[in-house]
Amino acid sequence: MVNAHAAAPDLVELVNQTVMARAVAYWASVLQVRQAQSPLKMDRIGTGCFKYAFDTDWRCSGMQSPTCGTLTIPDKYLRAKRTCQEVCGPRCSGSCVQGNSCVCNTTEWLLQQDNYCCFLTPQSGCPSDCSLATATQVGSGFGGAFVCEGTCLDAPEGEGAVGEDLHVFVKIEDSVECQNSNTLLAYAISCGVDQCDRPIFGTINFCPSQLSTSPDALNGIISTAVHELAHVLVFSNEHFRNFRNIDGTPLVRRDSTDPRLYENEVRYTCSASGSSWNNTNGNRRYVDLSPGILDAFDERGYNCQCPIGTETLNQGCFYPAGPPYLQLPSCVVRLKTPTVLREVRDFFDCPTLPGAELENQEGNGCSIINSHWEQRVFASELMAPASSEHLIDTYVSRVSLAVFQDSGWYNANLSAADPLVPGVHWGYKQGCNFATAKCVDGGTPVSRHFCSSQNQVSCSLDRTSVLGCDIQQLDAVPPVYQYTPDNGIGVSAAYDYCPHYTVRYTNRICTNSNSVTVPYSNVNFMKEVFSAESRCFLSTLHQDVPQDGGGVFLARAEDFVDDRPVCYKVVCTSDGRSYQLQVAEGTGLVPVGVCSSENQKLTLAGAGGTITCAAPAEVCSDLSSLHVLGDQWQSPSEGPTTTFTATSTATSMTATSTTLSTRSGVTLTTLTATGTSTLTVSLSTTSRATLTQTSTQDWEPEQAINMAGRPAASMIAVVLITSIRTYM
Numbered sequence: 001m002v003n004a005h006a007a008a009p010d011l012v013e014l015v016n017q018t019v020m021a022r023a024v025a026y027w028a029s030v031l032q033v034r035q036a037q038s039p040l041k042m043d044r045i046g047t048g049c050f051k052y053a054f055d056t057d058w059r060c061s062g063m064q065s066p067t068c069g070t071l072t073i074p075d076k077y078l079r080a081k082r083t084c085q086e087v088c089g090p091r092c093s094g095s096c097v098q099g100n101s102c103v104c105n106t107t108e109w110l111l112q113q114d115n116y117c118c119f120l121t122p123q124s125g126c127p128s129d130c131s132l133a134t135a136t137q138v139g140s141g142f143g144g145a146f147v148c149e150g151t152c153l154d155a156p157e158g159e160g161a162v163g164e165d166l167h168v169f170v171k172i173e174d175s176v177e178c179q180n181s182n183t184l185l186a187y188a189i190s191c192g193v194d195q196c197d198r199p200i201f202g203t204i205n206f207c208p209s210q211l212s213t214s215p216d217a218l219n220g221i222i223s224t225a226v227h228e229l230a231h232v233l234v235f236s237n238e239h240f241r242n243f244r245n246i247d248g249t250p251l252v253r254r255d256s257t258d259p260r261l262y263e264n265e266v267r268y269t270c271s272a273s274g275s276s277w278n279n280t281n282g283n284r285r286y287v288d289l290s291p292g293i294l295d296a297f298d299e300r301g302y303n304c305q306c307p308i309g310t311e312t313l314n315q316g317c318f319y320p321a322g323p324p325y326l327q328l329p330s331c332v333v334r335l336k337t338p339t340v341l342r343e344v345r346d347f348f349d350c351p352t353l354p355g356a357e358l359e360n361q362e363g364n365g366c367s368i369i370n371s372h373w374e375q376r377v378f379a380s381e382l383m384a385p386a387s388s389e390h391l392i393d394t395y396v397s398r399v400s401l402a403v404f405q406d407s408g409w410y411n412a413n414l415s416a417a418d419p420l421v422p423g424v425h426w427g428y429k430q431g432c433n434f435a436t437a438k439c440v441d442g443g444t445p446v447s448r449h450f451c452s453s454q455n456q457v458s459c460s461l462d463r464t465s466v467l468g469c470d471i472q473q474l475d476a477v478p479p480v481y482q483y484t485p486d487n488g489i490g491v492s493a494a495y496d497y498c499p500h501y502t503v504r505y506t507n508r509i510c511t512n513s514n515s516v517t518v519p520y521s522n523v524n525f526m527k528e529v530f531s532a533e534s535r536c537f538l539s540t541l542h543q544d545v546p547q548d549g550g551g552v553f554l555a556r557a558e559d560f561v562d563d564r565p566v567c568y569k570v571v572c573t574s575d576g577r578s579y580q581l582q583v584a585e586g587t588g589l590v591p592v593g594v595c596s597s598e599n600q601k602l603t604l605a606g607a608g609g610t611i612t613c614a615a616p617a618e619v620c621s622d623l624s625s626l627h628v629l630g631d632q633w634q635s636p637s638e639g640p641t642t643t644f645t646a647t648s649t650a651t652s653m654t655a656t657s658t659t660l661s662t663r664s665g666v667t668l669t670t671l672t673a674t675g676t677s678t679l680t681v682s683l684s685t686t687s688r689a690t691l692t693q694t695s696t697q698d699w700e701p702e703q704a705i706n707m708a709g710r711p712a713a714s715m716i717a718v719v720l721i722t723s724i725r726t727y728m
């Protein structure tokens, strides 16, 4: 392949042993797949190809290996192919010439040999020994012919990816795409499909400069790998048109003569200089998928100029790519296959919602439909285009899993979605207006996610910190982005430039004990508490503070009229349905009361103002994502106990009990020293998943991750490629 440079070993190990292992395990545990014809292989690409009238296949003078992104598919995964640089077919005379074309009866030809009116003689470019004795018969009777071939090359049949349903090549390469972005962590492409158009090969590239072995970064990287695998498996504008009905027939009707062509397919060109619609030599292809898969909507001021439900494309379909322009698409496009429709209505709690909105602004301004959910309504969801800093960890919704179900390629276990909490997980149960209306209209936000002026601050959705409003004023904005009377808009195109709370103040993190109080950093008038158990609440609570050496700092009531986001400690009940709220009192804490419902007001004797309660679910729920745990996502219940032995140089051991992970329910129950070099560790789990022993494995260049123990119908093998051009 290409010149090899050693990857940073710790990054290789991170990606191979943890990141991809868990991402693969997650999808393998969630999905069942309709089996592809096995083993998985791709076709070599012929060059200099032509076809005689009697040929069914193309004859080619050369061949190339297919690529997947920048990766050339290794021979092992390719089907056999024969190419010949010299090819010569029949020539005719006399009675074999009918209507200016040669009609040979191969049966007669074989009988009469050179006496027949068809003959093979060396001609320019033909093999010199071209004769019936050396020629290859193609077909028979009048439909057949004899063909001579010379200087041929036979590429052998590769063994393919055996026993796998998807084969993914993983690279850690500082590619051009990586170098062109400060934030790109990984990207993926799929290549090659099975007999039902399901993708069977893919490449994922991780940008090395964005990879980190820091434990804090791990979940985000795993989420990214799960996201990229979803692109390879199903979630792509290249795949939507290939979705199948439950009986395996294509959702979009195919051409009767060539099933690779779609009904209503057009090709178009698109570049920075403009687009040319219905160009048969175009660099892009498009199928009008509505009404079965997608629909377009004119809402929030958009006026769809794209060919969805129409036969023409207007230039307005595409937006000018990149700064300094505001990216201004013309369409709102939604995915509306049955399971997606049902789940997205439930997600937003909007029974009339017509589908799940796709992102309409991405890096490439030439796409008519895109390969992510709309960031404005699905921020932090797995298939949103960008991870959302300071909002909440990436989560997997049932809406994304529904896309797998509706592809017709997979059965998806929708209960493998992450548990969601209204108010915490962006958009969840936020209603029809949130899903369809402008995020901010006339200066009024549609929900507490959004804001309208620079000096606004609020609690983060997960209530662990205080966030500021990300907004800037422009001289003028297009009507669709007219959110405030003073032309305030957010900075992110993917959010439709919606101003929202995302500016983090490093000294206003409730869970960080080094944070400082408001409105004055030196006097804790609002009785704030910063601790691991602190959460953010809107409050006007205030009290005078005694001064050292006598006297008090006066908390003036007029300074505490408006709610501020402040931090107080919470103690949740075991059922999570209420929590006690504690505020600072001198160097200690004092309970204010119990919050059991949203917007309940608490007061404190001797202090002015009130604290507004948050819904107990927002404060007391475990908000960690499950999908990062690989196949250990399942909810806790009784599980097996596993023991394994490890080697230690310790001379004595103490029995202990440690919970390794509350979420996966894995508990280290015993630690037994036997002798001086062997210790037995006993693990028990309350999760349904089977515990597997983890051990250090020697890594081999093409190591298929062992998927044993999982349903055979959902095996995904991952191969990490080391031999690549540049490793950082």
Ligand SMILES: [Zn+2]
Pocket (backbone or CB within 6 Å): 227, 231, 371, 372, 384, 385
């Ligand atoms: Zn993506």
